[in-house]
Amino acid sequence: MNSALDGFDIKILRLLQGNASLTNQQLGEDVGLSASQVSRRRQKLEQEGVIRRYRASLDPDALGLTVTAYVGVTLGAHTRENARRFRDRMVAMPEVQEAHTLTGDVDYMLKVVVADLKALSRFINDELLPQEAVLNVRSSIAMETLKDDNLLPLE
């Protein structure tokens, strides 16, 4: 299903990850291939799921979203039903950018982006804490973001 990636593929992926507006012509010049070959390789990478999708990256500040926070959530009663409901809600909440289960003493770690501290407080008190499953919530606010590119390391 997933044939091996060669050096051309890696280079194309690296360039597209940083800038998906590059034309096949430009990509071809950078990696040493014709535009038609780049097109064919791109289609293959998209079809195989190596390229999941193309996205516009927006500026949070320009949209009035000034607060990024990491929220650790500890669940109380670990019933299967409780956990399932909690997960479904998290996935559905637009303020939640990322949600992972972690090793260590916290059950879930959320990355949350909201307009301001008031909105964060509302999110925690009105969305998170009222859920049965949730025992405890602890949030840390990002004071300064040095890097947030989410660029995967290639090669």
Next chain:
Amino acid sequence: MNSALDGFDIKILRLLQGNASLTNQQLGEDVGLSASQVSRRRQKLEQEGVIRRYRASLDPDALGLTVTAYVGVTLGAHTRENARRFRDRMVAMPEVQEAHTLTGDVDYMLKVVVADLKALSRFINDELLPQEAVLNVRSSIAMETLKDDNLLPLE
């Protein structure tokens, strides 16, 4: 400089954030505008920096990157020079997806993606700990990722 976004802009941004492959024609059909108007609005949004860039979103597993970890770093000697060097190194390290300074007891929180646990160990022991400024490192590994779309909440 940054004129207010109206409902059309918000809808366009929401669609493009999820799928930047949509053509202006398709966007126009979804929001109720002609393709040329969508084109103009997009250019404005790009120029104003609301749209920062377009990116290909890649599948970490398909690239052999199976481990995501959150790494909390505590600095020892808080000299300006130490901190600056540490920050520069972090920004330059491709394994680091995100780096923030947080409120609370940890100085920096890093999101790190690497091939496997061995690579995580190498990253911590060979990249992080040898730095003068670093006093303590504590990592939590993401066992399951429920959500990782980094889609900003619009509206």
Next chain:
DNA sequence: AGTGAAAAACAATGGCG
């Protein structure tokens, strides 16, 4: 696996209601 040229789809621009 690769190239180059032709066809089809698309974005961008100027004119007009």
Next chain:
DNA sequence: CGCCATTGTTTTTCACT
């Protein structure tokens, strides 16, 4: 401010090496 028509780019397909 909005839409339509034209122009120039870009992607994709096809014939060929």
